[in-house]
Amino acid sequence: MDETKKVIVRVKRQLGSKEKPHWEEFALDWRPAMNAIICLRDIAERPVTRDGKPTTPVVYDSNCLEEVCGSCAMVINGKAAMACSALIDSLEQPLRLEPMTKFPVIRDLAVDRSVMFQNLKRVRAWIPIDGTYDLGEGPRMSPDMQAKAYPLTRCITCGNCLEVCPQVNEHNAFIGAAIISQVRLFNMHPTGAMHARERLEAVMGSGGVEDCGNAQNCVQICPKQIPLTESIAEVNRQAIKQAIFGWLMG
Amino acid sequence: MREPKISIIGGGLAGLMAAIRVAESGVPVDLFSIVPVKRSHSVCAQGGINAAKNTKGEGDSTWKHFDDSVFGGDFLANQTPVKNMCEAAPGIIDLLDRMGVMFNRTPEGLLDYRRFGGTLFHRTAFAGATTGQQLLYALDEQVRRFEAEGKVRKFEGWTFLSAVIDESRICRGICAMDLRSTEVRTFPADAAIFCTGGIGAIFGRSTNSVVCTGSAQGSLFLQGVDYANGEFIQVHPTAIPGEDKLRLMSESARGEGGRVWVPKRAGDTRAPLSIPPKERFYFLEEWYPKYGNLVPRDIATRAIHKIVFEMNLGIADEAAVYLDLTHIPRETLDHKLEGILDIYEKFLGVDPRIEPMKVFPGMHYTMGGTWVDNENQATNVPGIYAAGECEYQYHGANRLGANSLVSCIYGGMVAGPAAVKYARNLEKGCDSVPADIFDRERARQQEINDRLLHQDGTENPITIWKEMGQIMTEHVTVVRYNKNLEKADAQLQALLERYRKIDLSDRTQWSNQTLNFARELENMLILARVITLGALARDESRGAHYKPEFPERDDRNWLKTTRAKWTGGIQLSYEPVDISHIPPRARRYDVSK
Numbered sequence: 132m133d134e135t136k137k138v139i140v141r142v143k144r145q146l147g148s149k150e151k152p153h154w155e156e157f158a159l160d161w162r163p164a165m166n167a168i169i170c171l172r173d174i175a176e177r178p179v180t181r182d183g184k185p186t187t188p189v190v191y192d193s194n195c196l197e198e199v200c201g202s203c204a205m206v207i208n209g210k211a212a213m214a215c216s217a218l219i220d221s222l223e224q225p226l227r228l229e230p231m232t233k234f235p236v237i238r239d240l241a242v243d244r245s246v247m248f249q250n251l252k253r254v255r256a257w258i259p260i261d262g263t264y265d266l267g268e269g270p271r272m273s274p275d276m277q278a279k280a281y282p283l284t285r286c287i288t289c290g291n292c293l294e295v296c297p298q299v300n301e302h303n304a305f306i307g308a309a310i311i312s313q314v315r316l317f318n319m320h321p322t323g324a325m326h327a328r329e330r331l332e333a334v335m336g337s338g339g340v341e342d343c344g345n346a347q348n349c350v351q352i353c354p355k356q357i358p359l360t361e362s363i364a365e366v367n368r369q370a371i372k373q374a375i376f377g378w379l380m381g
Numbered sequence: 382m383r384e385p386k387i388s389i390i391g392g393g394l395a396g397l398m399a400a401i402r403v404a405e406s407g408v409p410v411d412l413f414s415i416v417p418v419k420r421s422h423s424v425c426a427q428g429g430i431n432a433a434k435n436t437k438g439e440g441d442s443t444w445k446h447f448d449d450s451v452f453g454g455d456f457l458a459n460q461t462p463v464k465n466m467c468e469a470a471p472g473i474i475d476l477l478d479r480m481g482v483m484f485n486r487t488p489e490g491l492l493d494y495r496r497f498g499g500t501l502f503h504r505t506a507f508a509g510a511t512t513g514q515q516l517l518y519a520l521d522e523q524v525r526r527f528e529a530e531g532k533v534r535k536f537e538g539w540t541f542l543s544a545v546i547d548e549s550r551i552c553r554g555i556c557a558m559d560l561r562s563t564e565v566r567t568f569p570a571d572a573a574i575f576c577t578g579g580i581g582a583i584f585g586r587s588t589n590s591v592v593c594t595g596s597a598q599g600s601l602f603l604q605g606v607d608y609a610n611g612e613f614i615q616v617h618p619t620a621i622p623g624e625d626k627l628r629l630m631s632e633s634a635r636g637e638g639g640r641v642w643v644p645k646r647a648g649d650t651r652a653p654l655s656i657p658p659k660e661r662f663y664f665l666e667e668w669y670p671k672y673g674n675l676v677p678r679d680i681a682t683r684a685i686h687k688i689v690f691e692m693n694l695g696i697a698d699e700a701a702v703y704l705d706l707t708h709i710p711r712e713t714l715d716h717k718l719e720g721i722l723d724i725y726e727k728f729l730g731v732d733p734r735i736e737p738m739k740v741f742p743g744m745h746y747t748m749g750g751t752w753v754d755n756e757n758q759a760t761n762v763p764g765i766y767a768a769g770e771c772e773y774q775y776h777g778a779n780r781l782g783a784n785s786l787v788s789c790i791y792g793g794m795v796a797g798p799a800a801v802k803y804a805r806n807l808e809k810g811c812d813s814v815p816a817d818i819f820d821r822e823r824a825r826q827q828e829i830n831d832r833l834l835h836q837d838g839t840e841n842p843i844t845i846w847k848e849m850g851q852i853m854t855e856h857v858t859v860v861r862y863n864k865n866l867e868k869a870d871a872q873l874q875a876l877l878e879r880y881r882k883i884d885l886s887d888r889t890q891w892s893n894q895t896l897n898f899a900r901e902l903e904n905m906l907i908l909a910r911v912i913t914l915g916a917l918a919r920d921e922s923r924g925a926h927y928k929p930e931f932p933e934r935d936d937r938n939w940l941k942t943t944r945a946k947w948t949g950g951i952q953l954s955y956e957p958v959d960i961s962h963i964p965p966r967a968r969r970y971d972v973s974k
Contacts, residue, residue: 147891162624164728169625175895176843178886187887188895192416194590196626197724199514200420215625216727237561238892245537248417252529257522258481263401263794269478271490278716281483281508284515285720288419320481 136161139225156181167214191240201287205240211294244290254333256313270321283316285355292349304338308349312362331373385804388570390541392418395769396576397520398793404532413536419521422590426513428633429505430786432470441502443467453499454777455924459959466791480519496636499677499781510720541597545822552764553811565827567819569811571804574766585850587744588629599904606760608945609773610749612915618681620743627743632782635674639706643694650697653737676970679779679925682742705737748776757799768792778924838884842899866917915943
């Protein structure tokens with residue numbers, strides 16, 4: 132009998148945020164083009180560990196499975212990554228799946244990233260339109276400007292930039308690169324720029340843009356290749372200008 | 382005056398637009414979503430959104446958009462709502478533009494438009510190839526603004542279980558479950574708007590996201606909310622096959638000049654680019670000279686099936702055809718299609734800028750859905766509204782590319798104010814309904830949880846789900862035979878029997894995804910039967926519904942809407958289609974209309 136090739140997966144399990152974590156190991160049948168999500172589904176269909184012990188399916192977040200919804204971020208082989216695009220054949224085994232460490236664990240690999248959505252509120256990451264009535268077209272915009280802004284719009288709020296940032300830790304509530312980059316985006320838009328001050332004020336002070344330690348991990352880990360360090364530098368510039376000249380502008 | 386309350390279930394484009402309209406009118410909104418709304422399936426839409434802005438001097442008009450949509454839908458859509466949607470579309474684009482969507486621009490700073498399937502006009506506004514993501518974010522941001530002002534309350538991480546319907550058959554709220562604590566709770570509401578999206582999971586693998594199960598529509602159906610035209614399922618011609626998901630390769634790839642071909646010689650194993658052009662079969666261009674690679678999706682999908690399964694001309698040893706962009710300048714590709722090319726490169730490790738992509742049709746969209754009326758997105762149960770992919774109104778027998786985003790937003794725009802008006806005119810609000818109406822529904826839902834958590838069984842929910850997907854994909858997608866449809870329905874019934882014996886491998890009452898999936902599975906199986914029985918009954922071929930035994934469209938007998946009702950069993954009835962604006966004519970894409 133030929134033996135089927137196996138994929139060995141180790142998963143860090145945790146029943147809740149206050150429970151002690153433990154590891155479980157699984158041996159799955161290898162197929163071409165497997166990713167971490169397929170491994171987790173295999174486990175759900177047959178929740179038995181490598182040494183034959185019945186267990187529960189692994190809890191994790193996922194949705195689009197094409198790296199555009201931002202759900203399935205986790206730590207894979209020690210690195211923050213999206214599970215859907217983590218292809219098994221290009222990863223070392225045993226594959227190690229862990230929850231992100233900068234967010235509270237809900238259960239197993241699912242974490243609570245709601246702080247990011249709260250922070251989008253804090254920085255007023257929107258264009259304050261007058262209403263949905265028919266008020267004609269939006270402002271004209273050059274193709275160059277669009278090309279500069281577009282990459283920033285692709286942020287999927289996965290949180291990987293926070294996961295790898297040394298400034299995000301128990302002692303510091305740094306708002307993080309993703310949110311700062313959204314400030315840059317909305318300040319860039321002709322209508323958004325009218326309210327740039329409010330956004331800048333929200334990222335000044337403790338936990339704001341100044342807390343960036345320039346480690347540059349964020350820009351390297353971003354699955355969407357967003358120029359995050361450029362965004363931080365630009366928002367920092369705007370914030371300093373606002374701090375110095377703000378009183379002049381009323 | 383009594384302040385009405387409105388619940389919205391689903392936070393994709395339709396749900397967010399409805400929320401904005403309701404909040405704008407001063408009525409508070411409870412917004413429920415399984416995932417944080419910013420992670421909704423709308424993010425997966427790629428190519429663009431249609432509106433006849435006529436910015437390219439082609440003589441486009443909202444009437445032509447309307448005509449293309451009705452013709453593309455093979456005359457099954459009720460025409461008045463489609464006409465209204467096409468007329469509203471240019472204003473919707475303006476609104477999105479004002480909200481800050483980074484649409485691609487012309488040198489003059491205006492919005493750029495590209496071509497899409499089923500039309501000869503440049504009518505599709507786009508933001509790279511991630512238009513759905515950009516649109517969803519724009520609406521998400523506006524809703525966040527209302528949330529900050531206290532006008533919208535979000536319940537993210539909650540799933541809808543059932544509607545609360547009183548003795549007089551009026552909806553008085555909803556029953557939902559917190560996916561973390563598994564708490565089951567009722568929420569009184571004067572009206573509930575369902576924007577619960579697609580049903581891809583019923584087909585196992587599709588281009589849809591994990592949450593697109595159709596569970597809410599199935600649950601509502603069992604409570605007496607009718608389901609229409611379920612048999613019309615769109616299979617997208619160009620998807621990347623995958624074990625977990627069929628990843629979409631947008632029609633915009635062809636809109637920007639991508640060409641579909643196979644080697645002329647069967648079993649040709651040469652590398653694609655070493656095959657000289659005259660030894661390639663550009664079958665869409667040859668068979669449909671007028672529309673070429675941009676024929677509507679049902680037509681392109683059937684053509685690929687014919688090439689692969691009847692003519693055996695698929696790429697050697699693979700059920701696939703080439704989608705070729707290699708002749709297009711890299712700069713154009715990066716500027717207009719980057720998002721989708723990244724997906725291909727990331728998941729297959731091949732750069733589609735230098736090597737033709739291998740694609741194959743995949744289940745993509747349901748034209749059918751919860752039945753709604755022609756004016757208000759209202760279902761047949763008072764107080765229940767539906768908008769977006771979960772309802773059936775706008776696409777007839779086949780949806781045109783880039784019409785889904787506009788129908789979602791338009792549907793939300795109509796449903797929001799309609800629900801507000803209804804709620805304000807209610808004689809008796811949800812707060813004056815006796816508490817036991819809510820308690821009873823809550824208890825009924827809690828009981829289902831308790832039973833599932835405690836029963837010992839032999840069946841695994843994922844196994845049943847996979848089998849359902851195989852049955853549906855094999856028999857209820859591109860080509861349909863009555864004999865097979867009968868068999869499929871019998872198999873689905875057998876799966877429902879086996880479902881009674883499922884065993885949850887997880888009995889925890891905290892963040893138990895298996896429990897939620899098991900609950901969804903039952904609703905999926907019901908809806909799978911609705912789709913299959915609708916297909917079995919309809920003895921004609923129209924749009925995406927194709928039966929070789931009945932190859933022609935049959936207006937005399939089948940120009941009618943299928944309406945499925947739950948009466949303890951699935952009952953099909955039919956109603957006439959609104960054809961008050963454009964008389965039905967033969968649908969052909971090999972010549973001009």
